[in-house]
Amino acid sequence: MRVTVKFFALGRELTGRSEMVVELPEAATVQALLEQLKSAHPRFAQLNSYLVAVNLEYAEMSAPLHEGDEVAIIPPVSGG
Amino acid sequence: MRVTVKFFALGRELTGRSEMVVELPEAATVQALLEQLKSAHPRFAQLNSYLVAVNLEYAEMSAPLHEGDEVAIIPPVSGG
Amino acid sequence: MIEITAEKIEVQKVIDAAYAPECGAVAVFLGTVRNFSRGKQIYRLEYEAYPEMAAKKIREIVEEAKKKWEVKQAAVSHRVGKLEIGEIAVVIAVSTPHRQHAFQACQFIIDRLKEVAPIWKKEVAVDGETWVDDHA
């Protein structure tokens, strides 16, 4: 299955990408996606603090992903 | 001596005046002025809740007045 | 800027007057004319002030706020005259480096203004006219 991964702020700068499509085994978890990202993009591994959102909602590491999900890597926020 | 008395809101409406000059004995107090106002202007006596300001500052009933003072009758305020 | 004015208040002007480059937070309070008050439909409000004393009292309140919190700049504009529903009676803007202080100081200024500034409002409602006494 494929999910779209979005990067922002420091995550975007480290990966040099604001978005990428990632191929994953069926029912892979957020955790599995992150491990795949870290090995494929060593500079992403330098991002040491972030949350993950799936389809616009903060998600647990154990959450299973589905075809077409939009996953976002959310570094510490600082709006306002 | 003479003082100027200013009326606002309900006090202005009851007396029908926004300002008057009052002749008082030397060193008369705020209290003395009020008694004189009440007897000269019976409708002023209907104003049953107010503070008094002398020269733009809230004053005690016992405060002595001086020539040229500006005295204001301050009904309950409701700004904002 | 502290003013008692018969003109319509421009909010942006009051905010501009409270601008301070070292501040990241501006808290603003707008008091507006409601269509209902104490269960009655309101047609309009009429505000009257003792302008010199009102301005003096508001200046004192702002000074007090500056002692209590890290307020860099504050501006207050209070309208007088006849106001229709939805019109702005008062605008208070307070600039501080940190936002908690801005909210606290702004609320303090409006609370104290309502207690001590010689400003009065008359409600013109379906059943007649009443000078409001919030403290009764």
Place this chain on the structure above:
Amino acid sequence: MIEITAEKIEVQKVIDAAYAPECGAVAVFLGTVRNFSRGKQIYRLEYEAYPEMAAKKIREIVEEAKKKWEVKQAAVSHRVGKLEIGEIAVVIAVSTPHRQHAFQACQFIIDRLKEVAPIWKKEVAVDGETWVDDHA
């Protein structure tokens, strides 16, 4: 009105969007760009957002505020892009019948927005660029 925008924010528009005729109080918060931060001189800030999620989170925060206080109407506008000193990054306006609720709800919305909305700022200062982490 809840928006993430690259355009300059017009404060009056946000206030107008929060207007409710049954309300006598509007509390407004403006977050502006300070010239100094953490002891460093700032040249400008760069804001970035995940706009769809930021708008969703802010909508949820506003709904939460409406449950906690008597909020009739609220509007939030958050800017993204490059901002100079003094420019407005965020405006929040909240209308309530009574002013205490307006201040409390407005402060709640900015506090929660800073905690959970996916919006980031980079400080461009004399010694380089830093993504701010307020929670570190």
